Amino acid sequence: MNDLYEECAKAIIDLDGDRAEELARRSIDEERPVLETIEKGFVRGIREVGRLWEEGEIFLPELVVGAEAMKRAMAVLEPRIAAGKKELADTHRVVIGTIQGDIHDIGKTLVATMLSANGFEVHDLGADVPIGRFVEEAIASNADFIAISALLTTTMPGQKRVVEEIEKRAMRDKVRVVVGGAPCSSEWAAEIGADGYAGDAVSAVNLVKQLATAS
Amino acid sequence: MSLDFTEAIERKVMLFDGGMGTMLIAKGLTDREVPEGWNIERPEEVKAVHSAYIEAGAEVIQTNTFGANRIKLAASEEGRSLDPSEVNERAAAIARETIDESSRSGIFLAGDVGPTGLFFPPVGNLTPGEARNAFKEQASALERGGVDLFLVETMYDVREALEALRGIREASGKPVVVELTFERKPRGFFTLFGDTPSEGASKLASEGADMVGSNCTIASADMIELARIMRTEIDAPLIFQPNAGKPEMEHGKAVYRQRPEEFAADMMEIVRIGANAVGGCCGTSPEFIRMLHEHLVHGH
Numbered sequence: 001m002n003d004l005y006e007e008c009a010k011a012i013i014d015l016d017g018d019r020a021e022e023l024a025r026r027s028i029d030e031e032r033p034v035l036e037t038i039e040k041g042f043v044r045g046i047r048e049v050g051r052l053w054e055e056g057e058i059f060l061p062e063l064v065v066g067a068e069a070m071k072r073a074m075a076v077l078e079p080r081i082a083a084g085k086k087e088l089a090d091t092h093r094v095v096i097g098t099i100q101g102d103i104h105d106i107g108k109t110l111v112a113t114m115l116s117a118n119g120f121e122v123h124d125l126g127a128d129v130p131i132g133r134f135v136e137e138a139i140a141s142n143a144d145f146i147a148i149s150a151l152l153t154t155t156m157p158g159q160k161r162v163v164e165e166i167e168k169r170a171m172r173d174k175v176r177v178v179v180g181g182a183p184c185s186s187e188w189a190a191e192i193g194a195d196g197y198a199g200d201a202v203s204a205v206n207l208v209k210q211l212a213t214a215s
Numbered sequence: 216m217s218l219d220f221t222e223a224i225e226r227k228v229m230l231f232d233g234g235m236g237t238m239l240i241a242k243g244l245t246d247r248e249v250p251e252g253w254n255i256e257r258p259e260e261v262k263a264v265h266s267a268y269i270e271a272g273a274e275v276i277q278t279n280t281f282g283a284n285r286i287k288l289a290a291s292e293e294g295r296s297l298d299p300s301e302v303n304e305r306a307a308a309i310a311r312e313t314i315d316e317s318s319r320s321g322i323f324l325a326g327d328v329g330p331t332g333l334f335f336p337p338v339g340n341l342t343p344g345e346a347r348n349a350f351k352e353q354a355s356a357l358e359r360g361g362v363d364l365f366l367v368e369t370m371y372d373v374r375e376a377l378e379a380l381r382g383i384r385e386a387s388g389k390p391v392v393v394e395l396t397f398e399r400k401p402r403g404f405f406t407l408f409g410d411t412p413s414e415g416a417s418k419l420a421s422e423g424a425d426m427v428g429s430n431c432t433i434a435s436a437d438m439i440e441l442a443r444i445m446r447t448e449i450d451a452p453l454i455f456q457p458n459a460g461k462p463e464m465e466h467g468k469a470v471y472r473q474r475p476e477e478f479a480a481d482m483m484e485i486v487r488i489g490a491n492a493v494g495g496c497c498g499t500s501p502e503f504i505r506m507l508h509e510h511l512v513h514g515h
Contacts, residue, residue, distance in 0.1 A: 056400020059409030062337045153469035
């Protein structure tokens with residue numbers, strides 16, 4: 001019965017996008033609960049891919065292909081999340097991007113995928129996102145979270161400038177800011193006045209969930 | 216003064232300079248600017264860094280052109296306003312002026328070449344031809360500005376390093392040094408794209424790089440281990456330029472805490488392992504190079 005979830009996880013670990021998409025369709029045909037398919041299947045796979053990356057068993061190209069496979073499965077499943085369980089998305093929207101001057105996309109995309117899989121409405125602005133763009137998108141989409149990735153010590157000051165911009169526009173009460181990326185830390189988040197830091201995609205989802213329920 | 220870099224490295228261990236970007240940040244470069252813009256806007260500050268490294272004892276100085284290829288410049292607003300050829304030629308010219316104005320002789324000028332910032336598939340859509348052309352254009356301008364050799368550095372994908380080497384070869388007959396950058400993973404040293412030190416360096420050496428090695432990302436202690444691996448498996452001349460420790464963030468700025476003494480002691484170990492050239496990367500300053508110079512002169 002749960003072999004399907006095993007297969008979903010395996011498709012991601014095998015970096016097989018075709019298979020991931022096919023399994024996502026099958027789970028719909030079999031009327032499996034969508035969130036369960038994502039969490040017990042695909043997310044477990046991408047988590048394992050992330051672990052292999054951390055360990056140095058796989059490298060950036062494999063990580064990217066794994067994330068692509070994940071995206072393809074999610075593209076099939078996402079419309080079903082919207083149709084079904086959507087209470088989080090009704091109240092919580094996340095604007096996410098990698099800061100200006102920084103083209104590192106993968107970590108951010110993983111966090112975006114995971115947030116989306118967990119029912120948040122995610123507005124992914126991609127990489128090299130100007131300070132103002134985060135804020136404008138947050139206003140346009142009425143978001144209550146901005147998640148900013150920075151992978152370079154030279155670009156992380158941009159995270160601080162987003163916080164400053166939000167303060168300047170008197171939106172601080174409304175929008176929570178979370179940061180991530182290799183050079184960031186909880187100390188850094190505190191220093192720049194952000195609401196939290198997460199070191200990987202799974203803890204990023206937990207952090208946003210925690211902040212969302214605390215509100 | 217007909218100096219030949221390839222002869223020089225057969226005779227002695229050459230001392231390269233240290234960090235440029237971190238020095239310019241200390242002089243007020245902001246995250247809204249690209250360091251290469253200062254070759255045109257504030258050449259006196261760039262010359263001051265070159266001059267400080269020459270005074271500290273560096274025998275090879277590197278142009279302020281790490282991100283000056285067309286593709287990388289196009290990635291930022293300020294970069295787009297700069298003409299790639301002009302930036303590279305000016306950068307080489309001001310470094311050359313600094314060397315000519317110095318009282319020391321026998322200083323080599325290396326045209327610094329960093330990555331495009333875009334990725335080859337499957338990570339990105341960069342094609343070998345696009346990369347090679349951008350590097351060729353940069354190398355032609357550096358050559359016009361008067362460099363003695365080229366230093367391709369901080370490469371995280373051997374395929375891109377090879378295109379840099381090929382692009383430079385199309386533009387110039389001067390020696391080419393190529394450095395890859397490695398992360399330390401539980402299983403060993405790997406580039407972002409999974410190349411190992413010995414595979415990576417072998418490919419570059421067999422493609423005709425005059426010297427190969429590693430820079431950036433890791434600190435001097437880890438670089439000792441990397442140097443051992445490369446020296447065991449690579450016959451070509453080797454170069455190592457580590458960072459001054461791991462950066463820590465303080466008040467929004469990256470701070471490198473390693474002391475010049477510790478750096479120099481580690482680098483001397485790398486020399487004993489058999490490096491043919493040493494220098495520094497991010498966070499290293501003229502103080503680091505001065506300390507290393509003293510150790511090299513006294514041989515301990």
